[in-house]
Amino acid sequence: xxxxxxxxxxxxxxxxxxxxxxxxxxxxxxxxxxxxxxxxxxxxxxxxxxxxxxxxxxxxxxxxxxxxxxxxxxxxxxxxxxxxxxxxxxxxxxxxxxxxxxxxxxxxxxxxxxxxxxxxxxxxxxxxxxxxxxxxxxxxxxxxxxxxxxxxxxxxxxxxxxxxxxxxxxxxxxxxxxxxxxxxxxxxxxxxxxxxxxxxxxxxxxxxxxxxxxxxxxxxxxxxxxxxxxxxxxxxxxxxxxxxxxxxx
Amino acid sequence: xxxxxxxxxxxxxxxxxxxxxxxxxxxxxxxxxxxxxxxxxxxxxxxxxxxxxxxxxxxxxxxxxxxxxxxxxxxxxxxxxxxxxxxxxxxxxxxxxxxxxxxxxxxxxxxxxxxxxxxxxxxxxxxxxxxxxxxxxxxxxxxxxxxxxxxxxxxxxxxxxxxxxxxxxxxxxxxxxxxxxxxx
Numbered sequence: 007x008x009x010x011x012x013x014x015x016x017x018x019x020x021x022x023x024x025x026x027x028x029x030x031x032x033x034x035x036x037x038x039x040x041x042x043x044x045x046x047x048x049x050x051x052x053x054x055x056x057x058x059x060x061x062x063x064x065x066x067x068x069x070x071x072x073x074x075x076x077x078x079x080x081x082x083x084x085x086x087x088x089x090x091x092x093x094x095x096x097x098x099x100x101x102x103x104x105x106x107x108x109x110x111x112x113x114x115x116x117x118x119x120x121x122x123x124x125x126x127x128x129x130x131x132x133x134x135x136x137x138x139x140x141x142x143x144x145x146x147x148x149x150x151x152x153x154x155x156x157x158x159x160x161x162x163x164x165x166x167x168x169x170x171x172x173x174x175x176x177x178x179x180x181x182x183x184x185x186x187x188x189x190x191x192x193x194x195x196x197x198x199x200x201x202x203x204x205x206x207x208x209x210x211x212x213x214x215x216x217x218x219x220x221x222x223x224x225x226x227x228x229x230x231x232x233x234x235x236x237x238x239x240x241x242x243x244x245x246x247x248x249x250x251x252x253x254x255x
Numbered sequence: 256x257x258x259x260x261x262x263x264x265x266x267x268x269x270x271x272x273x274x275x276x277x278x279x280x281x282x283x284x285x286x287x288x289x290x291x292x293x294x295x296x297x298x299x300x301x302x303x304x305x306x307x308x309x310x311x312x313x314x315x316x317x318x319x320x321x322x323x324x325x326x327x328x329x330x331x332x333x334x335x336x337x338x339x340x341x342x343x344x345x346x347x348x349x350x351x352x353x354x355x356x357x358x359x360x361x362x363x364x365x366x367x368x369x370x371x372x373x374x375x376x377x378x379x380x381x382x383x384x385x386x387x388x389x390x391x392x393x394x395x396x397x398x399x400x401x402x403x404x405x406x407x408x409x410x411x412x413x414x415x416x417x418x419x420x421x422x423x424x425x426x427x428x429x430x431x432x433x434x435x436x437x438x439x
Contacts, residue, residue: 015383023301
């Protein structure tokens with residue numbers, strides 16, 4: 007197949023431009039975090055000093071993996087930070103690794119005006135909602151009080167439509183710091199604008215298959231505004247980005 | 256997925272430092288040409304390339320080479336930068352830059368040939384712009400950035416064979432339009 011003509015538009019970046027950009031990058035980003043990273047790399051390569059400890063850790067790890075399921079999950083997982091939020095990445099289905107008594111936490115359901123009156127934080131409702139999708143204003147779910155445990159200070163709002171799929175917005179001051187357990191390649195960082203990174207989470211854990219399924223469940227877009235975490239759940243990422251942008255205005 | 260997970264495990268015990276200067280040297284022309292093929296304007300191309308590298312350098316301490324290669328990671332950022340740019344500038348006048356001062360030619364160069372080349376570029380730009388968004392991305396990544404089908408597949412989350420077949424179809428289509436535009 008003759009495709010040489012398609013290279014016609016190619017060109018080399020201007021040398022001065024390339025040099026200036028490199029200089030700018032080198033000067034602007036030699037910060038402490040980067041230095042810390044270099045130090046960590048150096049430390050990681052210092053094999054001699056760590057050899058003894060690694061041997062002991064590997065032995066303990068193998069024993070633990072063979073006997074204790076939660077420990078096995080911990081050892082085979084990785085903590086990553088995406089858009090300022092922590093995720094625990096693992097292939098192990100977490101439902102088997104963290105068994106325990108399940109508690110169902112019920113929200114208070116009320117109108118939007120009542121919900122906004124009792125919710126202890128100022129929230130920014132999105133203004134850019136696609137035509138034909140309306141807020142279910144009488145059924146806002148609010149979690150407040152100690153009995154709501156990890157859901158405390160959370161509000162959930164549904165937008166519904168007769169013609170197309172709706173979506174849910176969850177706003178919380180809940181500290182997600184310990185990290186949601188996700189599978190490799192299921193989270194991606196995007197930027198809503200220059201200052202606001204966000205996380206896209208695709209899929210979910212399939213309890214039947216005991217594995218993560220990227221096609222299973224919904225797409226979620228999560229971002230931070232004024233120390234509150236906003237999360238949209240639904241199916242249309244492009245739509246979500248527009249909606250999220252309207253909370254930043 | 257199993258292989259990726261093995262890679263993650265490896266990452267826990269062996270942390271390979273990335274030589275970001277090498278990444279810059281290797282990836283700058285790729286990222287630049289990706290934008291050039293998508294936008295067609297040198298000024299925007301330089302701006303978007305700079306934003307991409309600025310953002311990457313700012314976030315590079317978060318980069319994990321077990322999850323993606325530096326190139327894949329950079330192109331992920333570049334595609335986000337492009338999306339933001341397109342959102343902010345809903346209507347972009349796509350154009351090929353005129354011959355600038357830096358392109359001014361020595362007297363021994365065939366002017367007709369240069370004009371012909373410029374017209375060819377405009378023609379090619381026009382037929383690429385008629386492609387659907389995904390096909391435009393593939394052409395920009397393949398012929399602008401010079402990436403392999405495997406690398407493209409990682410970036411746009413399609414299978415390698417899918418990338419290959421879409422590219423084949425697209426190039427055949429472009430070839431026909433290219434020949435037609437030359438009256439062949």
